[in-house]
């Protein structure tokens with residue numbers, strides 16, 4: 001069987017993304033074959049393309065999709081042929097019509113959730129889940145607590161804004177334009193700061209009466225790291241989970257003591273998704289907040305898979321908001 005797929009033969013810019021035809025075989029033990037209905041675009045795809053996260057070549061990109069299970073390998077018990085399914089995957093390879101992949105990270109998609117929504121929400125929604133529910137300060141988070149979430153109008157960001165509101169947290173969101181700040185507020189952020197024009201650390205101190213926040217969720221990295229440390233109250237936690245502006249350079253651990261016995265972590269979704277059980281438990285929470293209407297998945301852009309180069313350009317140029325879906 002053949003599939004159209006987007007592949008790179010070397011790391012580089014969006015121009016390296018090429019449409020090719022690949023052979024797709026039968027699933028082996030622990031694998032399924034899935035025919036995609038929609039594919040999710042993620043910032044991590046740009047790191048894998050550029051080489052910030054290096055891979056052996058050639059590489060079929062893509063980490064998130066939804067579709068219909070077409071064939072099931074030996075030992076797979078949680079999926080059957082014909083099931084609607086969605087996933088955030090390791091290894092990459094979602095930019096295609098049909099693929100064979102490990103079944104472990106694939107979940108049945110509830111009937112009430114469309115394929116497009118499934119494709120948009122798995123990687124970003126499971127990330128919001130582990131950040132807000134599992135990446136916590138030592139004393140936990142209580143109703144009314146302040147947290148700071150950078151890039152709050154992005155894909156992970158707009159899901160986190162809504163989920164934090166449902167948890168009773170006061171999420172302070174940052175974003176690069178006033179329009180994006182309005183979007184974060186409309187999705188449940190309690191406050192929004194335009195970090196292109198304002199000193200976000202000073203604003204956070206104002207908003208919290210000088211105390212600071214318990215957790216900063218920072219996916220911007222290099223440009224925000226220092227300011228993020230200054231937003232924390234004593235014993236606060238900085239979760240650096242992305243490199244939107246570039247990776248955080250090595251830093252002096254002594255800073256953490258001087259700024260109030262702070263904690264820093266660098267989590268990734270795929271540690272949390274290490275087992276089928278942990279993946280399903282996280283997905284069940286995500287499906288529940290989407291089913292209840294507490295979290296609506298904002299699909300703000302759609303590109304045909306053939307226009308994936310433009311999708312990458314727009315994402316890296318900060319032109320997108322919310323989630324982006326690649327259509328087939």
Ligand SMILES: NC(=O)c1ccc[n+]([C@@H]2O[C@H](COP(=O)([O-])OP(=O)(O)OC[C@H]3O[C@@H](n4cnc5c(N)ncnc54)[C@H](OP(=O)(O)O)[C@@H]3O)[C@@H](O)[C@H]2O)c1
Nearest residue numbers: 042043154155156175176219241242243244245268269318
């Ligand atoms: N570790 C994990 O488990 C994990 C999982 C999923 C995602 N992530 C990370 O979470 C972040 C959000 O992912 P996403 O797919 O939802 O993307 P996104 O937030 O929709 O897009 C990235 C956003 O980062 C902001 N940004 C700030 N400085 C930037 C710069 N110099 N260049 C480009 N963008 C910049 C932009 O928003 P403004 O214009 O508002 O600044 C941009 O829209 C990414 O950094 C991603 O790598 C990490």
